[in-house]
Amino acid sequence: MKKWLSNIGPGTLVTAAFIGPGTVTVCTLAGVTFGYSLLWALVLSIVACIVLQEMAARLGIITQKGLSEVIQSQFPNKVIRWGLIGIILSAIFIGNAAYEAGNISGGVLGLSTILGNPVIDVAGLQLNYQSLLIGVLAFALLYIGNYKVLERSLIGLVLFMSLAFILTAIATKPDLSLLVKGFVPSLSADKIVTVIGLVGTTVVPYNLFLHASLVKEKWQSASDLSSARKDTMIAVILGGLVSMAIIVAGASIQQTEIHNAADLAKSLEPVFGKMAKYVLSLGLFAAGITSAITAPLAAAYVVKGCLGWEGGLKTKRFRFVWMFILGLGVLFSSLGIKSIEIIRFAQVTNGLLLPIIAAFLLWVVNSKKILGKYTNTTQQNILGFLILMITVFLGAKSIWKVIESL
Template sequence: MAKRISFQKGLSSVLFWSVISAAFIGPGTVTTTSRAGALFQGQLLWALTFSTLATILLQETSARLTIASGKNLGEIIALQYAGKKGKAIHWGIFLALAFGCAAYEAGNLLGALSGLGFLTSLPRPAITLTLGFLCAGLLWIGNYGFLARLLGMMVAFMGATFLYVAFFSPITPVSLASGALIPHFPQGSALLIIGLIGTTIVPYNLFLGSGIGTGQDIREMRLGIALAVMIGGLISGGILLAGMQIEGAYSFENLSRALTSTIGGWGTALFGLGLFAAGLSSAITAPLAAAVAGSSLLGAGNKETWTPDSRNFRMVWGTVLGIGVLFGMLNFRPIPVIILAQALNGLLLPFMAIFLLFAANDRTLLGKYANGFWANLFTLIIVGVTTLLGLHNIRLALDSVFHFFEEGALFPVFVTAGFSMALMIVLGFRVFEKEKADR
């Protein structure tokens, strides 16, 4: 009989893996989820339910690969793709991830600044530099456990803030259950559905989870990831419900006013603190994730040059953080760059999901910890949805520049959906045939 996990160990594991929640709940999540609530009430909660479950499965697979094999995700990729072609793949994945982290970092710091803007009238450049030095100091320490627990406490505070506000949302239990469990597609909601899924399932988090998972126990890891990501999903849901209270055009200011009218004069302070916590926690995890991805992908053959206190590691997170601070000082949100980053990460995510699917079925690598039938089935569904999401994001990015199709055109939707379905069928046939042969 398996030994039970003690409450203390379970709580410690949840706090440790809260770094994943801290990474995906940033200002972009606050914006997307609260806008979804403002425009469509609780009808899009199901997208958060799906993306939360998908995140749990993918993060568990990534961490399980590392714990069971003793190799991080980059080392496993190196085993599968060796030689010059393999190095090109490693660099391609790393540059796409680092580019995305740098683009999102600007939004993270500007989001934290927006939160502080509700609380103080200090000059933005001074606050930006202070936040930059704070993040740099925490990252310089290089202690994953300390950072993970600190971020876990920030997530707990942020969650308490938004969930308290969500308690006052005008939604019935029946509508809440319907929105969370039954897919709804109200007119004009496609972009927000994609945004809700894309803001939760983040490719660089797979490397972050793999990088910090070394030395963990599999049972504790599974409990920690499941509960930490579920808490993150609940917080995202709470933000969506809080957004239902907005009247008029969507903006942070109108959301703040709505909260003030609902819970009193301290609603503005609560929202400001919650937005600040979301921005600061993600401002720490985005540079860290880029550095961990670099260590995993580029340091497979020379680990000594990619330790947390190494020049390479610090150069990566320093560059990502520096770009964010620069845009914060200029008070400039690089929307075109972020759109391109979303397109690149949208394309990368299905590739990473497919790689995880095949790696998790490698019984020579994982033995008894290889995927079973249900894990494969659910991963295939995630591959299909993320492929659809990635292709749609790329199509939108191209359309914003070249205007290939009219707004609302159905043809590209059918093409991307058909391709995603065909890919699921082909991959499913290969995976289940291999599983049958290995029995």
Template sequence: MKSGKTGLIIAAAFIGPGTVTTASMAGASLGYGLVWALCFSIFATYVLQEMASRLGLITGQGLSEAIVNISQNTFIKWFSIALVCAAIGVGNAAYEGGNLTGAALGLANVLPGSITLWALTLGSIALILLLSNRYQLVEKVLIGLVALMSVVFITIMLIAGIDTAALSKGLSQFGFSNTSLLLAIIGTTIVPYNLFLHAGLSAKQSREMPLSKAEISTELPAHKRQLFSSIGLGGIVTFAIMSCAANAFYLTGNVLSPGNIASQLEPILGDYANLFFALGLFSAGLTSAITAPLAAGYAICGLFSWQPTLQAKEFKLVCVSILVCGVLVATSGFKPLGIIILAQASNALLLPISVLFLLYVMNQKKIMQEHTNTLLANLFAGVILIVIIGLGGNKLISLLF
């Protein structure tokens, strides 16, 4: 698997139903007020995913394997394993619930049946694909559909135009009026499980096609450029969704709801807007519903030295467990948009654990050798970590008191 393809997979992984819904709600309720948060999130995603992919390419190890090998101290090792299991288990279960809920919400808007019924149906489809080992072709088709939806959002944004005055205000005035939505924007873009997924995919590439030192020196700069393009594309699509919602709802005074969220596509698609939006949510949701369990499989199997392949029983068990938890969340009876926002916010709250481990590993010479983090990379990662912890801590304090 080429490094450019892994970057596109990561970009496609975070443009799921959570991104569509969260960006729509942000644009509908705050206009361009959270564009600054999106810019920060895209920058942070690039910085962190570059570290994760570099780890896999250089060492041939996933992030989990590297975490386990940090220390020979038994207590530290098992404490690290427990933290990663908690972060990935809780985070991916919540994220999987958001994926299935988003896809089910799209289908329920245009077809007979409740969100609960469609969540169960989609969960069953994802389960069959994961257990059959034939999900790759379907995933490519679904990613293609998500790409098509992205083109439509960008086209609508260009046709509707951007309120440059409101955009400038959104970039210059940091809005904190809705912390849950702010955390959701961060959590739907800087996805913790993507760090494990990216490191795992890059490690697989490294093991299948080992690179010499000279080849690594050539590969890393090219890899960074490809990753920058992929993550940047994801950011443009997210901004386009936010801009469409701002024009359709915030600037007109209309209130966004599950029943009218697709109306932002009407300038181009007219009566077909609802159908197309449903297809997009279904595609994004099912793609992410497959990707999230796979990422958990890489993470958990790496911790216990199990085979990180879909053919291994342990890997399948982890995937199925995350999928079942996601179905339970999606069929819990809570409001669908609330579940999706909660899933993204929980990601942001759990993200510091993953970032701390990644940052520590990337500064270990015995693991990374001459490819440890530079001072600038550590500075960027440190600022990202402080911002995320500060926002998450503020939200927890407000909930408790």
């Protein structure tokens, strides 16, 4: 067990980041609304996640630099370089701010089920004190930097929730013929936004930057590439199976309107009965806090790499970036918008931003100047460009759907 634990790499942290409140919510809503029919979208998401995260990990190990640092160093022309940096920073700030609001809102979903109504009146203003509470806790953990033990505990709670969903999926005794049909791709106009949400909740753009930055802390040479690939594949596949289990569990819910953790908890009732809402609440709270830490941290890494900042996690500039993202997350989650809607918006935003980040990644991993003989193979490029085209198509369809609704 000790040897196995010592070999666990950044892949597990990436998976822990994408199994957040957004995954629980979007996958449950997918199951409630469309049954098993979108399981194929998760298979697509898992393959895309493995392919792209492997590229990010390979880049980090070979260059010993983060993705943003590599991109920043490849353009001597200042106009082009700053134009690209502007696009990357805009994408990360928009995506991470929305994602952070979703993380905090997910934590609030969990807390509110246990503690009750999170809104209080302060001098005539409606204040969501639970969003502030989660924000303060995340701030303290990030500022002090001594949060590893707590983070591991929170990941343990997320894994507990994941096990609950897997058991629930089995307990609901799904129709195997319908389950198999769910892996056959079928797409209609009413499914587009949910499909983008499923892709966005699995292949999180900021995780590509985070993975490239984290791998160099554990692995330093090309001989470690095999270990990094195994770590990525196992972690992402396990995370994908959990997401599928949540869809299967969600498909067993009879009601179509879901507004809070108590509603989501109905999918856990076959296993936990009346204790279901408390189990899910703890899991959502754990998932929210864990992801609320990683999103601002990733944004700070991206800015640090793009702007070429020196120094570590405790520099003033690095802290300012994650404080800004965290502050936006708390603000957006406190505006009185339904938590479910914020979470769904965060996932769709990530799905729309993914093509931009994936295109940059594909470009750098095909540069022999950067990776030498470790550039993409033909097969990796075929998969990578296919994934890019699919994400572009889904993003374009989503934008068109929004335009039509105006």
